[in-house]
Amino acid sequence: MPTVRFRDRTIDCSRGALLRTVLRDAGLTPHNGLADRLNCGGLGTCGTCAVGVEGATSDPTARERRRLDFPPHDPDDGLRLACQTRVRGDLDVTKHDGFWGQHVDEDEGEDEDED
Template identity: 55%
Template sequence: MPTIEFEGDTIEANTGDNLRQTLLDAELTPHNGKAQYTNCRGNGICGTCAVEIVEGKVADPAEKELRRLKLPPHSPDSGLRLACQIPIKDDLVVQKHPGYWGQKIEHDDI
């Protein structure tokens, strides 16, 4: 049974479960602020559930997800993924970044 680490919580999931729905079922949200109310409900068109997969393996993005990640404020090169489009297959460490769409990635400059 895969585990998901998200914002200090660790939850268990079934293989094949959807990441967004798994987080919501655990009373966690992949959305920031008002996006938790004004999102596409997992249809892959709003982009507000964008997260970074810090550890673990997920399938490559399908065309639907890539289409949304090509639209501002996202970029397909950002490394972000839409939680609503990710089936869970492995243990994951997931990070949500600031911004309405979770697009404000803050890098540590050394």
Template identity: 45%
Template sequence: MPKVLAQGKTVECVSKSNLRTILLQNGIDLYNDGAKVINCRGIGSCGTCAVKVEGKVSAANWRDRARRSFPPHSPTTDLRKKLPNLVLGDVKVTKFDGFWGQGSRIVWTPKG
């Protein structure tokens, strides 16, 4: 079973599990500041759940690519939205600051 490491927690999940769902079910903070109240609830339109994902996840879908093509995101960064990511193997997740999760300061890492 794949393992997801995020915010100091290690969570095992079934292959092809939705990363956003796995993180929420395990009490991992997905959103910064006001984005905790104002976000798209997983439909993939807002981009406030952007994180750095290292490991085996599904390829970015058209929604992820489209949202990252608009500021404050950029298609050239290694940030991904959590929504379209299906866990295919072990994954490490890092969250950055900023309303959209696009900042330069790390909020949490896989280890905490």
């Protein structure tokens, strides 16, 4: 049985479960602020459930790829939509700042002293 680690919680879930459902069933949300109420309800169209994921998941769906290729998201940030991502094994999930969770640490991996 896979485990999902999110915001200092560990949740057991079934293999193949949707990440959004796993979080919601545990009383957690993959959304920030008002996005918890203002979202597409898991249809993969709004992008507000974008999260960083480390671990075994399903491949991105076409709908997910299209949404994450559209601003304010950047396809190079490696985010996933919780509503489109199926849990295939243990996961570490991170929610970034911003309405859509789009504020991935921009200076990660960059030199600080660029002149």
